[in-house]
Amino acid sequence: MSASIDLAAFAGTDPILTLAREVFSAMIDPDPAALRPWTGDVPALVEATYAWVDLGGETPGRVLLTTERATATRLTRGLLGLADDEPVEDADLVDAFGEIANVLGGNVKSLVPDPGALTLPTVAATSPAGPVPDLLHEVRLDWRGDVLVIALWSLS
Amino acid sequence: MRALVIDDSRTMRRIIVGVLRSLGFETLEAADGREALDLLESGVSVDLACIDWNMPVMNGLEFVVAVRAHREWRDVTLMMVTTESEHGQIVRALAAGAHEYLIKPFTADAIREKLQLLGLVEWEVSA
Numbered sequence: 211m212s213a214s215i216d217l218a219a220f221a222g223t224d225p226i227l228t229l230a231r232e233v234f235s236a237m238i239d240p241d242p243a244a245l246r247p248w249t250g251d252v253p254a255l256v257e258a259t260y261a262w263v264d265l266g267g268e269t270p271g272r273v274l275l276t277t278e279r280a281t282a283t284r285l286t287r288g289l290l291g292l293a294d295d296e297p298v299e300d301a302d303l304v305d306a307f308g309e310i311a312n313v314l315g316g317n318v319k320s321l322v323p324d325p326g327a328l329t330l331p332t333v334a335a336t337s338p339a340g341p342v343p344d345l346l347h348e349v350r351l352d353w354r355g356d357v358l359v360i361a362l363w364s365l366s
Numbered sequence: 367m368r369a370l371v372i373d374d375s376r377t378m379r380r381i382i383v384g385v386l387r388s389l390g391f392e393t394l395e396a397a398d399g400r401e402a403l404d405l406l407e408s409g410v411s412v413d414l415a416c417i418d419w420n421m422p423v424m425n426g427l428e429f430v431v432a433v434r435a436h437r438e439w440r441d442v443t444l445m446m447v448t449t450e451s452e453h454g455q456i457v458r459a460l461a462a463g464a465h466e467y468l469i470k471p472f473t474a475d476a477i478r479e480k481l482q483l484l485g486l487v488e489w490e491v492s493a
Contacts, residue, residue: 232471233471236471236472236473236476237381237470237471237472237473286377289377289381290377290380290381291381291384301376302376302377305375305376305377306375306377308375309375309377309378312375312420312449312470313449313470313471315449316420316448316449316450316451316470317449317451319449319450319451319452320451320452325452327420328420328449328450330374330420330421330422
């Protein structure tokens with residue numbers, strides 16, 4: 211899938227990082243400096259939480275987000291405009307984190323020529339089951355000290 | 367003005383509803399196109415429908431086609447609000463009868479500007 215993405219359109223920047231920054235600045239955290247590449251090794255995640263959408267078509271792929279549950283909770287507060295101390299229901303966390311994957315996946319889809327349909331998002335406490343796909347690209351992000359990993363997988 | 371927000375994500379519905387209410391709209395919500403059609407068929411009238419594309423049961427494009435097949439709903443303004451950002455998809459939606467197209471992610475200002483273009487929100491006049 212990545213081989214089909216027009217990287218030239220991003221003037222040497224990482225297209226996934228660019229998309230993530232657009233999503234964050236528009237809907238989660240208006241501070242453009244709040245999201246940046248993670249430096250160093252990614253620590254072991256506490257209560258890892260996964261959200262993904264699959265892209266059909268000639269170059270099927272998966273956009274997978276991984277973070278800690280606490281970060282997914284903070285992302286949900288950001289999306290919903292909740293205060294830092296407001297409780298977040300499980301259903302809201304699942305819906306909001308899935309919607310972030312959906313928005314990122316939809317925009318990745320626009321980078322792929324002749325894409326197929328996008329699946330509805332899935333959110334789980336375990337990584338997707340099934341055959342191990344090929345990792346095409348991974349971006350490790352630092353959002354206010356929290357780690358968020360966005361990975362593109364080939365399902366071909 | 368009354369708006370119907372159609373999205374299977376309750377998060378996205380809350381975000382869009384919040385923006386629309388701040389602009390003075392009364393709002394209704396539906397989780398998919400079928401649920402939205404049921405509301406319209408029950409006699410509920412709306413001025414605007416904000417429609418996601420990818421939804422279970424009935425997707426947004428199918429909803430647009432269904433609405434445009436009913437003359438009594440011809441005054442409903444249809445705005446897609448979706449991650450489907452390829453040119454071909456935009457053309458399909460507009461050809462099916464959608465009036466405007468807003469790509470996620472969006473800001474509150476982007477919604478207001480689209481609604482101003484549609485004549486549903488007044489332009490701000492600077493002093």
